[in-house]
Amino acid sequence: MTDTLYNFDNCPDRTGYGSLKWDKYKDKNILPLWVADMDFVSAPEIIAGLQKRLDHQIFGYTVPFEAPVQAVLDYLERAHGYPAKAHWLNFLPGLVPAINLCCHAFTELGDSVMTATPVYPPFLSAPDYAKRELIKVPLCLNPDDQWTLDFEAMEAAVKPSTKIFVLCSPHNPVGRVYTRDELLKVGEFCVRHDLILISDEIHCDLVFDTSKKHIVTSTLSEEIAARTVTLMAPSKTYNLPGLACAFSVIEDTKLRLQFQKSIRGIITEVNCFGYAGCEAAYNLGEPWRQQLLTYLRGNYELLYKFINEELSGITFRPMESTYLAWFDVKELGLENPIQFFEDNGVGLTDGGPFGGQQHVRLNFGCPRSRLIEGLEKMQTALENR
Numbered sequence: 001m002t003d004t005l006y007n008f009d010n011c012p013d014r015t016g017y018g019s020l021k022w023d024k025y026k027d028k029n030i031l032p033l034w035v036a037d038m039d040f041v042s043a044p045e046i047i048a049g050l051q052k053r054l055d056h057q058i059f060g061y062t063v064p065f066e067a068p069v070q071a072v073l074d075y076l077e078r079a080h081g082y083p084a085k086a087h088w089l090n091f092l093p094g095l096v097p098a099i100n101l102c103c104h105a106f107t108e109l110g111d112s113v114m115t116a117t118p119v120y121p122p123f124l125s126a127p128d129y130a131k132r133e134l135i136k137v138p139l140c141l142n143p144d145d146q147w148t149l150d151f152e153a154m155e156a157a158v159k160p161s162t163k164i165f166v167l168c169s170p171h172n173p174v175g176r177v178y179t180r181d182e183l184l185k186v187g188e189f190c191v192r193h194d195l196i197l198i199s200d201e202i203h204c205d206l207v208f209d210t211s212k213k214h215i216v217t218s219t220l221s222e223e224i225a226a227r228t229v230t231l232m233a234p235s236k237t238y239n240l241p242g243l244a245c246a247f248s249v250i251e252d253t254k255l256r257l258q259f260q261k262s263i264r265g266i267i268t269e270v271n272c273f274g275y276a277g278c279e280a281a282y283n284l285g286e287p288w289r290q291q292l293l294t295y296l297r298g299n300y301e302l303l304y305k306f307i308n309e310e311l312s313g314i315t316f317r318p319m320e321s322t323y324l325a326w327f328d329v330k331e332l333g334l335e336n337p338i339q340f341f342e343d344n345g346v347g348l349t350d351g352g353p354f355g356g357q358q359h360v361r362l363n364f365g366c367p368r369s370r371l372i373e374g375l376e377k378m379q380t381a382l383e384n385r
């Protein structure tokens with residue numbers, strides 16, 4: 001296997017396919033570097049799996065069946081040392097509905113849900129949609145200047161009404177891969193306060209820092225696993241969000257039944273292509289993923305150097321995973337950073353809904369030439385303002 005088996009340098013024109021990422025700026029000269037969707041074609045192994053499913057020519061209702069279930073179980077064991085059981089799984093069309101359902105399933109009116117900000121916006125809207133109180137605890141910096149959870153602040157903020165802690169591991173948008181010690185502290189916090197731990201690990205296979213390893217929260221201890229809802233999907237890693245296939249892993253029978261009860265009649269089944277994509281990704285996608293990580297590492301290094309050496313006024317801390325870079329742009333003194341960059345041809349994600357005013361997020365999961373084009377546009381804009 002060579003390093004250049006797959007091509008990450010070219011991406012076909014995505015207009016005309018209802019791409020959320022590209023249609024936002026349809027007919028505008030704005031390069032979309034927002035939303036967590038990569039501009040890379042899928043692994044040929046996944047396309048072959050989808051083709052095989054297409055060739056069957058019957059697209060009836062599909063329930064979870066042995067091939068994708070086994071692919072997920074094998075993957076959890078192989079990639080994360082997590083020996084899960086088939087009946088712990090629930091396939092879902094997305095993790096956002098799962099986070100919302102958890103708020104309904106595991107809390108009552110008057111309860112509160114805690115999470116650490118900045119974070120993926122649905123973590124912040126889900127408690128509100130369920131009319132539960134949201135407790136936001138800002139991340140802090142550890143002595144190595146890395147983002148981490150502020151355990152003291154969490155202890156101070158937790159209330160008797162708090163029933164859930166929602167963890168993003170690795171953390172979108174700061175790209176941090178939490179250590180065993182940090183995760184154990186989260187688990188112990190949840191045990192001490194009798195909280196259910198929703199562990200969203202959708203970015204777990206996007207760790208590009210080779211000195212880091214993702215640890216599945218539920219593998220920490222039986223006590224922690226018994227209160228954990230693990231949320232995962234092949235969608236971010238293999239660029240398959242349009243196939244709408246995700247899954248939860250819930251070991252505890254009572255929690256699992258509560259969750260399943262809340263799904264009934266509300267959540268649709270995963271479609272037949274979602275299962276086919278998931279099975280192919282986990283069974284056959286590893287060489288593509290390895291090359292993706294190498295490519296992302298290259299993009300990250302370029303981005304880090306460019307932002308820190310060429311663009312003053314943007315604070316960008318080192319990250320270890322994901323293709324979503326988090327910039328503090330306060331020093332630039334822009335009234336509306338998103339508008340400013342859009343006016344200058346670059347579409348970024350607004351940090352506000354993540355709980356990060358005066359922050360923007362840039363998606364570097366794209367061909368390197370496109371990333372450079374975006375960075376040069378940002379540089380020109382800042383120099384000419």
Ligand SMILES: Cc1ncc(COP(=O)(O)O)c(C=O)c1O
Binds near residue numbers: 093172200
């Ligand atoms: C932490 C996190 N969870 C969930 C999702 C999306 O989940 P889904 O597309 O399965 O609803 C994202 C997407 O970026 C994410 O970053």
